[in-house]
Amino acid sequence: MDQITKARVLELIAAYGADVNAFPEEERAAAAACIEAAPGEFDDVLAEARVLDAAFGELPGVSPGEALVGRIVAAAPAGRAEAKRPLRALWQVFLPDGQRWPFAAGLASLAIGAVMGFNLAANELPSGESYDDGVIYAALGLIDPLGNEEAYP
Amino acid sequence: MSFSSDLDQISRAAAGERGAASALVARYSPGILSVAMRMLGSREEAEDVTQETFLRAWKALPDWEPKAKFSTWLHRVALNLCYDRLRKRRELTMDTLPEQVDTALRPDQALAQKQRVRAVEAAIAALPERQSAALVLCAIEGHSQKEAAEIMEIGERALESLLARARRTLRETGLAGMDKS
Numbered sequence: 001m002d003q004i005t006k007a008r009v010l011e012l013i014a015a016y017g018a019d020v021n022a023f024p025e026e027e028r029a030a031a032a033a034c035i036e037a038a039p040g041e042f043d044d045v046l047a048e049a050r051v052l053d054a055a056f057g058e059l060p061g062v063s064p065g066e067a068l069v070g071r072i073v074a075a076a077p078a079g080r081a082e083a084k085r086p087l088r089a090l091w092q093v094f095l096p097d098g099q100r101w102p103f104a105a106g107l108a109s110l111a112i113g114a115v116m117g118f119n120l121a122a123n124e125l126p127s128g129e130s131y132d133d134g135v136i137y138a139a140l141g142l143i144d145p146l147g148n149e150e151a152y153p
Numbered sequence: 154m155s156f157s158s159d160l161d162q163i164s165r166a167a168a169g170e171r172g173a174a175s176a177l178v179a180r181y182s183p184g185i186l187s188v189a190m191r192m193l194g195s196r197e198e199a200e201d202v203t204q205e206t207f208l209r210a211w212k213a214l215p216d217w218e219p220k221a222k223f224s225t226w227l228h229r230v231a232l233n234l235c236y237d238r239l240r241k242r243r244e245l246t247m248d249t250l251p252e253q254v255d256t257a258l259r260p261d262q263a264l265a266q267k268q269r270v271r272a273v274e275a276a277i278a279a280l281p282e283r284q285s286a287a288l289v290l291c292a293i294e295g296h297s298q299k300e301a302a303e304i305m306e307i308g309e310r311a312l313e314s315l316l317a318r319a320r321r322t323l324r325e326t327g328l329a330g331m332d333k334s
Contacts, residue, residue: 015314016291016292017292017320025297052320052323059273059293063183063186064182064186068203072207072208073171075204075207076171077169078169
């Protein structure tokens with residue numbers, strides 16, 4: 001154990017009070033041993049220090065009220081969460097309140113429309129001939145552009 | 154609370170996560186409020202200082218570099234805000250009030266616990282600002298010598314000297330002779 005002088009122990013009591021546990025850690029054990037080895041020698045200063053320690057110990061704890069905490073938290077940075085909002089707003093259009101069915105229904109309607117449109121277009125022209133071919137034949141007078149086949153041999 | 158946990162919550166709070174910000178406030182606002190209240194002797198002013206301390210923290214979060222513990226940094230900001238207020242208060246009252254604030258209750262008259270507490274609070278708030286800060290951090294808030302010295306940006310020997318002078322001043326004002334009846 002490190003040696004400590006009585007003068008140093010008095011300094012420690014004057015600064016940190018009567019509780020040895022409040023002394024700097026590296027001097028705690030030596031100071032406690034010094035006090036124990038000199039019964040009565042530190043009694044007066046320790047008693048005086050204890051009165052102040054007790055007075056500090058009586059001070060009530062302080063806790064912030066909800067209003068103060070609310071104000072502080074409300075002022076906290078919005079950061080990236082704030083930056084995500086425009087994207088979130090767009091997403092809200094497709095997935096209102098997180099519901100997937102409106103988006104799925106819209107997608108299904110689009111798919112059905114595309115399939116039906118493709119089928120109707122395919123039925124408009126003779127098989128094997130494209131719309132462009134039809135336009136060329138009509139321009140050459142080989143077919144009736146109005147579909148009156150009897151007028152053309 | 155560990156340093157790494159603080160860092161994690163600081164980065165999440167800086168990213169806008171309210172839960173992380175709330176956790177930091179819940180962890181550190183009582184200590185900050187307490188230090189400010191003991192030093193200023195006024196709940197209202199202490200709340201202002203606490204709020205201002207966190208507002209500065211929120212501004213600093215995006216560029217936060219862990220040179221010091223978050224709690225050390227917060228306490229340092231709070232102490233500086235308290236010093237500012239005490240200086241302004243002194244400038245305003247220099248001509249009208251005596252140098253030492255009257256504790257209203259002489260310690261030997263303070264019979265009830267509430268009165269004793271008020272006398273102690275007033276006596277601490279009336280100490281020179283650095284003595285008051287050292288005493289509040291170490292003797293009341295229970296910070297280690299190392300932590301308190303870091304917060305105050307002084308050496309541990311200087312802290313010890315401030316503590317000893319604070320206690321001597323309080324003894325001289327009669328607090329050490331207070332009757333607990």
